[in-house]
Amino acid sequence: MNSFIDSLQNKFLSIYLTIQKNIDTIANYILVVYAFFIPITGTVVHDGFQLLLILLLFKKDKLQTIKKVFTHPIALAFFLYVIMNYLGVLVSDDQKWSQMYARYYKFFIYSGLIVAFAKHAYIERILASFLAGVVFSALISYALILHLIEAPFPFYNSLVATASNPAPFMYHIEFGFLLAFSAILLLQMLYQDRTKVQKLFIGFLFILISASIFLNISRTGYIIYILGIILFYFLHFRKRFFKLFPFLFIGLSSFIMMFYFSSSTFQQRSDRAFKDIEMMYFQDKYNTSLGYRILEIKQAYQLVLEKPLTGYGTARHVSTMYEDAKDKKLFYARTIKNYSTTDNQYFDVLLQWGIFGLLIYLNIFYQGFRYKQEDKGLKEIQIILLTLYLLNGLQTYTMLGQIPYTFFFILTLTTIRKEKNSIQVPSLKVQHLVFYPILLALAMLSEPYIL
Numbered sequence: 001m002n003s004f005i006d007s008l009q010n011k012f013l014s015i016y017l018t019i020q021k022n023i024d025t026i027a028n029y030i031l032v033v034y035a036f037f038i039p040i041t042g043t044v045v046h047d048g049f050q051l052l053l054i055l056l057l058f059k060k061d062k063l064q065t066i067k068k069v070f071t072h073p074i075a076l077a078f079f080l081y082v083i084m085n086y087l088g089v090l091v092s093d094d095q096k097w098s099q100m101y102a103r104y105y106k107f108f109i110y111s112g113l114i115v116a117f118a119k120h121a122y123i124e125r126i127l128a129s130f131l132a133g134v135v136f137s138a139l140i141s142y143a144l145i146l147h148l149i150e151a152p153f154p155f156y157n158s159l160v161a162t163a164s165n166p167a168p169f170m171y172h173i174e175f176g177f178l179l180a181f182s183a184i185l186l187l188q189m190l191y192q193d194r195t196k197v198q199k200l201f202i203g204f205l206f207i208l209i210s211a212s213i214f215l216n217i218s219r220t221g222y223i224i225y226i227l228g229i230i231l232f233y234f235l236h237f238r239k240r241f242f243k244l245f246p247f248l249f250i251g252l253s254s255f256i257m258m259f260y261f262s263s264s265t266f267q268q269r270s271d272r273a274f275k276d277i278e279m280m281y282f283q284d285k286y287n288t289s290l291g292y293r294i295l296e297i298k299q300a301y302q303l304v305l306e307k308p309l310t311g312y313g314t315a316r317h318v319s320t321m322y323e324d325a326k327d328k329k330l331f332y333a334r335t336i337k338n339y340s341t342t343d344n345q346y347f348d349v350l351l352q353w354g355i356f357g358l359l360i361y362l363n364i365f366y367q368g369f370r371y372k373q374e375d376k377g378l379k380e381i382q383i384i385l386l387t388l389y390l391l392n393g394l395q396t397y398t399m400l401g402q403i404p405y406t407f408f409f410i411l412t413l414t415t416i417r418k419e420k421n422s423i424q425v426p427s428l429k430v431q432h433l434v435f436y437p438i439l440l441a442l443a444m445l446s447e448p449y450i451l
Contacts (some may be wrong), residue, residue: 002107002111006031012232014184016444018446019172022278023055023058023059023117024117025316026055026120026121027055027117027118028050028118028119028126029122030048030051030052031114031117031118031122031126031130032122032125032126032129032442033048033053033313034049034409035047035126035127035129035130035133035409036129036130036132036133036136037131037133037171038130038132038402038405038406038409038438039133039136039137039182039406040133040136040137040155040169041155041169041401042107042402042405045107045110045405046107047332049107049110049113052110052113053113053115053438055117056113056116058158063094065116065288068115068116069112069115069116070112072112072369072415073116073367073371074111074117074327074364074367074368074371074411074412075111075112075115075412076367077360077363077364077366077367077368078109078111078364078408078412079108079109079112079113079360079364080360080363081105081108081360081364082102082105082106082108084353084357084360084361085102085105085314086102086314087224088102088311088313088315088353088357089102089313089314090313090314091310091311091312091313091314091316092312092313092314092316092417093316094313094315094316094319094392097315098313098314098316100312100315100317101315102314102315103365104278104400105399107404107405107408108408111386111408111412114409114412114413114416115412115415115416118413118416119416119419120413120416120417120418120419122418123378123413123414125275126413127185127410127413128407130182130185130406130410131182131185131205134178134179134182134207134209135205135208136210137168137169137178137262138179138209138212139177140153140166140169140213140309140449141168141169141212141215141216142165142166142212143165144161144162144163144166145161145163145166145215145344146193148232150162151166151168155168155169156168156169157169157170158258159171159371160172160175164217164265165216165217166215166216167216167217167218168400169224169402170401170403170450171401171402172216172217172218173218173220173221173396174214174221174401174403175216175218175221175391175403176219176221176222176224176303176404177218177220177221177224177398177403178220178226178402178406179209179213179216179218179225179383179386180221180224181210181212181224181228181384181388181406182209183206183209183210183213183225183228183229184225184228184229184231184384184388185381186202186209186231187206187229187232188205188236188380188381188384189201190203190206190234191236192377193242200206210225210255210374211259214263214265214266215263215265215266216244216257216265217265218268219269219270219273220392220395220396222266222269222270223391224388224391224392226256227388227391228384229252230248230252231383231384231387231388232380232384233245233248235380235383235384236380246290262389268345269418271289272289275288275290276288276289276290277290280294282286287331289330290333292335292343293343293344293395294330295330295332295344296321296336296342296343296344296347299321299324299325299330300317300321300344300347300350300351301347302438303320303321303324304347304350304354305334305390306352307354307369308350308351308354308355309354309355310354310356310357311350311351311352311354311357312322312352313352314352314353315352316351316352317341317342317347317348317351317352318336318337318339318340318341319353320343321336322336340400341396341397341400342395342397343395343396344395344396344397345361345392345393345394345396345397345398345399346394348356348397348399349361361379361399364411365386365390366390368382368385368386368411368415369386371415372416373415374417375417375418378414378416381410381414382411382414385403385407385410385411385414386411389407
């Protein structure tokens with residue numbers, strides 16, 4: 001009996017030592033897997049990061065790692081944002097709802113686990129995995145447009161996932177941003193040192209994603225895509241940018257016009273935007289998609305002036321707007337009731353936590369912009385993500401739904417610096433991509449029809 005127990009202990013000790021020895025490799029391959037699911041479902045992301053939390057127990061240098069996490073400016077900025085949400089519960093007069101809302105943001109704490117485990121050598125593979133997830137989403141979108149599939153299907157978003165609104169896993173505004181950012185990421189990869197075959201493949205994916213943007217209904221996606229390309233060329237060719245700009249302008253204009261006349265979705269959404277502006281300017285009518293946003297901003301501004309420092313509490317931004325609109329008998333009160341946002345991230349923050357809250361929110365971006373990253377490619381990605389996210393927040397929410405997963409994950413990942421004794425990771429091969437359909441099938445079987 002004693003020999004059996006000793007044998008069992010030795011086996012467990014052997015497993016423990018093996019995990020401890022290869023802990024960083026295991027953790028980084030877990031991050032590769034997570035990256036694939038970030039554009040698809042947040043459920044796998046939540047479950048997966050719990051594995052990293054368990055792995056943290058196996059680390060030899062736990063105290064050093066914890067110190068590294070709590071001195072990392074981006075991780076700290078995300079921690080502060082989470083703390084602010086919980087403190088906002090104390091101010092809120094709806095404790096149950098505000099607590100639920102605050103708990104939603106606990107995934108930002110996972111930023112610390114990326115800092116603890118991610119290695120620079122794996123970043124390219126992690127980003128490639130993320131893009132594979134985006135490409136999968138785009139292919140599902142094409143399948144919806146062509147009526148090859150219909151909802152429901154695993155991980156689908158019940159609000160969308162139709163041929164006329166082919167955003168399969170998230171709200172169309174979020175999907176537009178995801179596609180636009182991913183297209184810029186692919187564009188950057190095109191300008192890196194690669195083989196002709198690799199560049200042809202990346203170029204094909206860039207066209208695939210770019211076309212998907214203009215076949216979807218997200219006007220935010222159209223704008224972010226155009227601004228993102230201009231920003232990329234400005235950062236990448238700063239000294240020659242003004243010489244290149246005329247060619248860039250002609251290229252983008254031709255591309256946009258081509259889709260305007262070939263995509264009825266893009267044409268209708270663009271025409272609708274111009275019509276909305278015309279109705280506001282010439283007829284003083286605001287009962288349109290853009291008109292609501294203008295009126296909401298005006299109303300939110302007045303409410304912020306009443307409680308500028310502390311706001312109304314976590315998750316109280318929409319209900320406060322609704323109650324105010326109802327009291328003033330504003331025609332769009334019922335519309336606000338069904339919303340989860342003021343259609344402006346900055347007023348979402350101001351109404352909940354006031355000016356102090358806005359400073360904590362903007363601190364995430366401040367820390368990102370000032371972060372010293374010697375890898376120029378990663379710094380470019382960082383600046384592009386931060387800038388586009390800030391611009392996106394001017395006319396829609398950015399801290400709800402699926403997109404915050406992309407934001408915290410990519411932003412934290414781009415802060416990982418190259419180690420002095422950096423390990424060599426084998427280059428990604430085409431046969432590795434076979435792993436993803438298998439992985440996706442297993443995830444779908446384990447948790448079907450997730451919203």
